[in-house]
Amino acid sequence: MAEDDVSGGVLPTYPPPRFSGKPEEDGPALVEYVYQLFNVVKAQNAEIERVASFDSDSFDVSSLPDPAQATVGSAQQTANEAYALAAAAKSRLDNSGIDDWLEGTFTLSGTNTTVDVTFSEAQPDTDYQVICQPIGFTGSPALEGAIPVKITKATDKFAVEVSTAPGSGTSFSYIYWLRRR
Numbered sequence: 001m002a003e004d005d006v007s008g009g010v011l012p013t014y015p016p017p018r019f020s021g022k023p024e025e026d027g028p029a030l031v032e033y034v035y036q037l038f039n040v041v042k043a044q045n046a047e048i049e050r051v052a053s054f055d056s057d058s059f060d061v062s063s064l065p066d067p068a069q070a071t072v073g074s075a076q077q078t079a080n081e082a083y084a085l086a087a088a089a090k091s092r093l094d095n096s097g098i099d100d101w102l103e104g105t106f107t108l109s110g111t112n113t114t115v116d117v118t119f120s121e122a123q124p125d126t127d128y129q130v131i132c133q134p135i136g137f138t139g140s141p142a143l144e145g146a147i148p149v150k151i152t153k154a155t156d157k158f159a160v161e162v163s164t165a166p167g168s169g170t171s172f173s174y175i176y177w178l179r180r181r
Contacts, residue, residue: 017029017030017032017033017144017147018143018144020144025163028149028163029144029147029149029163032147032148032149033147036131036132036133036148039129039131040131040133043101043131043177043179064078065078101177101178101179102119102177102178102179103175103176103177103178104117104175104176104178105135105173105174105175105176106160106173106174106176107171107172107173107174108145108160108162108165108166108171108172108174109138109166109170109171109172110165110166110167110168110169110170110171111165111167111168112165112166113145113161113162113163113164113165114159114160114161114162115159115160116157116158116159117157117158117159117160117176118156118157119156119157122155122156123155123156123178123180124155125155126153126154126155127180128153128178128179128180129178129179130151130153130158130160130176130177130178131176131177131178131179132148132151132160132174132175132176133174133175133176134146134147134172134173134174135173135174135175136172136173137166137170137171137172137173138170138171139166139167139169139170139171140167140170141166141167141170141171141172142164142165142166142167142170144162144163144164145162145163145164145165145166145167145172146162146172147162147163148160148161148162148174149161149162149163158178160174160176
């Protein structure tokens with residue numbers, strides 16, 4: 001699985017569930033849809049807050065010292081201020097959670113209702129969140145196979161389960177985001 005930054009991404013779309021008229025099936029599908037949508041919006045809001053916290057007006061090139069007139073003391077003061085700004089920016093980034101995201105893809109095909117997604121590096125524990133979204137399909141799969149109904153977490157992988165298999169000769173491709181808590 002590739003580890004990528006999801007910053008700057010576009011809010012992904014998540015297809016709404018198809019209703020069968022059976023409340024025992026439609027209810028969980030609708031709850032899962034709202035849950036996935038909430039998590040995607042929450043992730044985008046975190047990114048928006050991070051980007052919005054940058055203040056480009058706080059830096060003015062004309063305020064830099066003139067090298068011809070700089071003393072050792074003024075150069076050290078400038079270096080100290082730059083270090084403080086960099087440390088503050090790093091702290092904001094570390095606390096944003098953005099670096100704690102993993103992103104990857106997987107495919108669920110045929111008559112399978114479950115797929116295991118194995119990590120390239122094991123997670124330290126199962127205290128993470130997974131967001132899955134279908135991004136494509138082959139053939140004419142059963143639409144219910146696009147909606148994950150259960151995610152089982154382990155340190156070396158997570159398993160995604162759907163209520164209905166895509167069907168023989170068909171598949172759904174998904175993108176996932178994993179975020180450490």
